[in-house]
Amino acid sequence: MAEQAQPVTIKLELTIDEVNAILASLGKHPFESIFQLVNKIQQQGSAQVQAAEAAANAATSTVAPPAV
Numbered sequence: 001m002a003e004q005a006q007p008v009t010i011k012l013e014l015t016i017d018e019v020n021a022i023l024a025s026l027g028k029h030p031f032e033s034i035f036q037l038v039n040k041i042q043q044q045g046s047a048q049v050q051a052a053e054a055a056a057n058a059a060t061s062t063v064a065p066p067a068v
Helices: 016-026 031-061
Strands: none
Touching (some): 016 031
């Protein structure tokens, strides 16, 4: 049997507004043809937003108070 090649993956850098525009466009297609892709985008985006928020919170909480 021939081995199946692993699919090539890419990483994109998009703003939240750009991702939302893509999701809105996908939403105009039949659900059964796009729901897995939409779910994947939402999962990856959510994880990245949560990580960015956690990093921002950590950065602000580690700032030393001003000297008096």
